[in-house]
Amino acid sequence: MTVFALIDCNNFYASCERVFDPRLRDRPLVVLSNNDGCIIARSAEAKALGIPMGAPLHLIRDSLRRHKAIVRSSNYALYGDMSRRVMSIIRDTLPRMEVYSVDEAFADLSGVPERQTLACQLRAQIEQWTGITVGIGIGSSKAMAKLANHIAKKWPENEGVFDLAILSASERRQWYQQIDVSEVWGIGRRLITRLRAQGISTVDDLAQAHPSTMRREYSVLVERLIHELNGISCIELEEVAPERQQIFASRSFGHSLSTIEPIRQAIAHHVRRGHEKLLAQKMATATLGVFIRTNPHSQHSYYSNQNYLSFTEPTQDLCLLTRSANHLLDTLFRRDFRYTKAGIMLYGLEPAKHFQQDLFSAKSSSAQAALIEQINARHGKGALRTAREGWQSSTWNMAQRRKTPAYTTDWQNLLKVHLITNKESF
DNA sequence: TCTGGGGTCCTAGGACCC
DNA sequence: TCTGGGGTCCTAGGACCC
Numbered sequence: 493m494t495v496f497a498l499i500d501c502n503n504f505y506a507s508c509e510r511v512f513d514p515r516l517r518d519r520p521l522v523v524l525s526n527n528d529g530c531i532i533a534r535s536a537e538a539k540a541l542g543i544p545m546g547a548p549l550h551l552i553r554d555s556l557r558r559h560k561a562i563v564r565s566s567n568y569a570l571y572g573d574m575s576r577r578v579m580s581i582i583r584d585t586l587p588r589m590e591v592y593s594v595d596e597a598f599a600d601l602s603g604v605p606e607r608q609t610l611a612c613q614l615r616a617q618i619e620q621w622t623g624i625t626v627g628i629g630i631g632s633s634k635a636m637a638k639l640a641n642h643i644a645k646k647w648p649e650n651e652g653v654f655d656l657a658i659l660s661a662s663e664r665r666q667w668y669q670q671i672d673v674s675e676v677w678g679i680g681r682r683l684i685t686r687l688r689a690q691g692i693s694t695v696d697d698l699a700q701a702h703p704s705t706m707r708r709e710y711s712v713l714v715e716r717l718i719h720e721l722n723g724i725s726c727i728e729l730e731e732v733a734p735e736r737q738q739i740f741a742s743r744s745f746g747h748s749l750s751t752i753e754p755i756r757q758a759i760a761h762h763v764r765r766g767h768e769k770l771l772a773q774k775m776a777t778a779t780l781g782v783f784i785r786t787n788p789h790s791q792h793s794y795y796s797n798q799n800y801l802s803f804t805e806p807t808q809d810l811c812l813l814t815r816s817a818n819h820l821l822d823t824l825f826r827r828d829f830r831y832t833k834a835g836i837m838l839y840g841l842e843p844a845k846h847f848q849q850d851l852f853s854a855k856s857s858s859a860q861a862a863l864i865e866q867i868n869a870r871h872g873k874g875a876l877r878t879a880r881e882g883w884q885s886s887t888w889n890m891a892q893r894r895k896t897p898a899y900t901t902d903w904q905n906l907l908k909v910h911l912i913t914n915k916e917s918f
Numbered sequence: 919t920c921t922g923g924g925g926t927c928c929t930a931g932g933a934c935c936c
Numbered sequence: 937t938c939t940g941g942g943g944t945c946c947t948a949g950g951a952c953c954c
Contacts, residue, residue: 524922525921525923526922526923527920527921527922528920529920529922530920530922531919532922532923532954545923546922547921548921549920549922550919550920550921551919551920551921553920566922592953592954593953593954595952595954596954632934633932675932677952677953678951678952679952680951680952680953681951681952682950682952683951683952684950709926711928711951712929712931713927713928713951713952734926735927736925737925738924738925738926739924739925740924740925741923741924742922742923743922743923744921744922744923747919747920748924767922768952785919787920788921789920789921833922835923890922891920
């Protein structure tokens, strides 16, 4: 029988902030999205105050102040590095694993003896070595492991580890009856509404529904979930991450822009970020897309548009991409709007080796790409960039007023420990 | 004043072919 | 008077995830 574990970091971003600043312990703490826009992570104390996920900062600022909550900008360099540490500890214990997201991993526990004990040890080790607390759920399918993880966290007596696969079908149903169907992996806002209308409100209601009927009424996804909840695994472990099919790079601006020049810079910047990801994955792109939009929440009239361009053959040429993006932007830009966001997309990705040309040929886009990659690897991201992008950090840059240092990935930001001598008073 | 960013998969419908 | 059926491929949009 297949057995899966889901290992999931608790309040991941908030926990990362805490590791390096013990003063934040036991206090309500929230982490903001890019541009300091809305809440994307909360400590347990912040959750207890009823601060909702995704809440816009400007709507709950008063409430945060009243409760003396700590507010932090997001620091992805820090979270990414902490994530790699956690994942490597998991991999040492459970080599058949899949990094599912920055704070979650699935692992194959099939045939592992004493899996409950092993899970408890792993959990303790992660906490001791990184300061991050995880929950571990075990089940006969990925969806079941997800639910077990929910139980592990929600019912404290389980001490962060729960095994649904070990239970009899009737014991499992007792748990399922207590849990809202919205906790099922893959059941989102829209489906909830429809399921509720049909009288399906608990996990058990869904698990007991007729699979092929539900497939007809909803989709193959719902059918698959029903099987998964009943212990029939339909979603495999992906130990090797599949090749990306598309690459995005976009940002909201620090404030709205009405002229095209700063937007050109932003687009050039996003093209370079997309290009970096493209090179890192050793891919070339067949299609470039550009989009711009105004603020959808504003009273002002809304404008959003996008345009695409396909190349005769897949390319890695940063200059070609930048030029093309510039032309696309010209087709999109309209005067008299206040733009708040722009971005680029790369589609039709293909492995670069399939059409790699002579590395030293003047016409070769891969030679240029390799050079850019080398220089930026040595001198830091963006050391070599297109002039279009500009050198000054400019008006389109995002706001990040409350960012912690990159403690673990930048020598300049290493944590300083101050020794207090007898002469100094407390 | 102020609302993130980056992905995947599925489905429906149109274009096109024989 | 009367105008098929079945298949593939592509794309846009919806829904979901973290």
